[in-house]
Amino acid sequence: MATLSDVARLAGVTTATVSNVLRNPGKVKPSTVEKVEAAIASTGYRPNLMARALAEGKSSMVAMVLPDITNPFYPEFVAVAERVARDRNYFLMVCNTPDRPDIGLAYLKQITGTLAGGVLVLDTGILPGDIEQISNRRAPIVLASNEAIHYDEQVPHVVLDLHRAGEIAGQHLVELGHREVGAIVGCGLAGRQIVRLGGFESALQAAGLSLAPEHVRDTPDTVEGGRAAAESLLAANANITAIFATNDLMAYGAAQVLAERGIAVPQAMSLIGITDIHLARDMRPALTTVALHTETMATLAINLLLDLIEDPGHQPRSVKVPEPALVVRASTGVVAAI
C-alpha cells in the first residue's frame, strides 16, 4: 500500500507537505496542493490510521464492551452510539464479552489507550476498582447501565434510575387494581437486577401490598429464561393477575407461555417489562413497559466519553438519563372483576 513518502516522492515534495495538504489545507500553495492531490489519486494513497494515532498520541477509535450482543438492547444502543461517534469522526469498535467478566477485563486491559482512545463499558460485571486501575487520563472509561454497582463520583458514568423504573412498573399495576403479582428477575453478567425489583417492591409497599418470595423468580436474562420463570410462576401461583419482568426480553418469553396456555393478555393476566426494546413494540399484544430511553442513554454515554477523550478535565464526569417513562401498550389492563 502506498505510503506518505511514496506520495511525496511522486509529487516532488516532502512528507511534511503532503501531511499539510491532508490536514492543514490553506497552509500550502494551491499549485502544489494540486500536484499532491494528483499523486494521492494516482497512488490510491490512504493514510495509515495506526501510524497517525501513534504520531498524534491519540486514536480515532473508541470501543464499547458489552456482555451479549444477541440481547437486542445492545444492538439498539450500539446503532445510535455508532452514529453519534461517526458524526464526531470516531470509529466505534464493539467487543462482545460472552458471559465471562474476565474476558471483558482482558479486553479492557488490552485495548484501553492502546487501540481505543476510550472505552464505553456496559453491564459487564467489571468492577470500578478494576476500571480505575486501567483507565488513565487520555484514555477514559465510561460506565453505563451497570446497575448492581455503586459508583463514586470519580469514575465517569451514566446515571440511570433503575429503581424508579421498577417503581413505575409497580405503580402501574397497582393502579390497575392488581393485588397478587409475580415478578421475574433477570440475572445476567451485571448481576441480579435487584435495583429494578427493589423499585417495584417499594411501589407495592406504598400501596400496602407486598411481594411474597414465592412470587419471585430469578432467571437468566433471555427469552428462554423468561419462559421458564413464567412457567414456574404459573405452576405455583394460581391466583396472580399480573407479571412484572425486569426486562422486556424476559417479558417476551413470559408472553409466549401465556399464549400457549390460552391465558388471555391482558384480560386474564397483565404483563409489564422494562426497557422498551423494539420487540416490545413489535410483539402482539404489544408490551406495556417502562422505557429506559435507550437512544438518549447511548447518545449521552458516547458523548461523555468523547468529551472526556478530547478534554481529560471535562466536567461533569457523569451524566444523567431522563427519568424512565411508562409506555402503556396492550399487555396490561384493569384486574378482572371477581
Added chain:
Amino acid sequence: MATLSDVARLAGVTTATVSNVLRNPGKVKPSTVEKVEAAIASTGYRPNLMARALAEGKSSMVAMVLPDITNPFYPEFVAVAERVARDRNYFLMVCNTPDRPDIGLAYLKQITGTLAGGVLVLDTGILPGDIEQISNRRAPIVLASNEAIHYDEQVPHVVLDLHRAGEIAGQHLVELGHREVGAIVGCGLAGRQIVRLGGFESALQAAGLSLAPEHVRDTPDTVEGGRAAAESLLAANANITAIFATNDLMAYGAAQVLAERGIAVPQAMSLIGITDIHLARDMRPALTTVALHTETMATLAINLLLDLIEDPGHQPRSVKVPEPALVVRASTGVVAAI
C-alpha cells in the same frame, strides 16, 4: 501510561530485552525475566497495540462491516465471529453502516489495512469492483451473504446457496398441499432478495404451480416491513393458504398480523421463513424456516479471513457453507381440506 522504555529503565535493561521477555520468553535469562516482570507489574505497563502493529507491519484487529446491527441475524453472526477471532488472538471490531452503502465504503477505505488487518463485509451493497480497489495483499477483504452480487473467483467470499434455501421452502409448502401461496420479499441494502425468491418459484414450478405477481410483495427487511406486506397480501388475496417470507424477521411480522386477525397458524395459514434466527425458535407458534447455518457461516467466514491475513496466498479463496436445511416447527401444516 508507562512505556516499554520506562519498564526497561526501571529493570535496568534495554527495550529489546523487555520486548523479548514479552514475546520470546526463553530467550532471556530467568533472573532478568524476574526483574523485568517486577518492573512491568510495578509500572502497570500494557503494550501499545498500535505501536506494535506499526512495527510488526500487521494488526491484531479485524473488522466486520454490516448494514444493520438491529437485525438479529447480524448479532448472532457477530457473536460467533468474535469468539473464533478471539480464539485466534484477534480483536473484532464491528462497524454498522446504517442504510447507506457510501458509509460502508468510506469505512472500508479508511480502516482496511490501516486499523484492521482484514475486513469481513456482510450485505452492505458494496460492489466487488470497489472491494478490489481497496483490498490489498496484506489486508484481505472477505465478502459474505451478499446474494445479489455475482462474485468471480478473485475476491474471497463465502458461498451460500440462497437459491436452494428458497427452493427448500417452496418444496415444503408444495408437499403440504399448498397451491395458492403469497411471498414476501425483503429489500435491504443488499438489494432485493431475489435469489431466494427465484428458488422458491422454481420449486413451485417443478410442481406445476406458479407464483402470480399479485401474490408477491416487496418490502423492507424488518418486522414492520413483514407486517405491512402481510396486510397487503391478505387484503388482496383471500384464497392463499401459506405465506413465504425471504427471511424470518419479516415472517415474524407477518405472524403478528395473522394473530391479530385471528387467522390460525398453521390451521388456516402456513408460514415459513429463511435463516433460522433465535427468534424463529422463540416465537409462538415457533416458525418453520430454512436454516442458513449462521454459526457455521460465521466460523467459516472469519477463519477464511484470518487465514488470508496470515498467508496472503492462502488457497482456496472461497469457502462453501453446507446446504440450507429445513427446520420444521409449528407454523406450517397440511392445507386444510376444502
Added chain:
DNA sequence: CTGAAAGCGCTAACAC
C-alpha cells in the same frame, strides 16, 4: 510556503 529532523512505542535483525 516548504524542507529537515525528531519522535510516537514498539519490533527485529544483528552485533557484542
Added chain:
DNA sequence: GTGTTAGCGCTTTCAG
C-alpha cells in the same frame, strides 16, 4: 543473553 540500531508511517516543531 543482552544491547545497538534501524525502522514501521505519520505528525509537528522549527528553520530556511
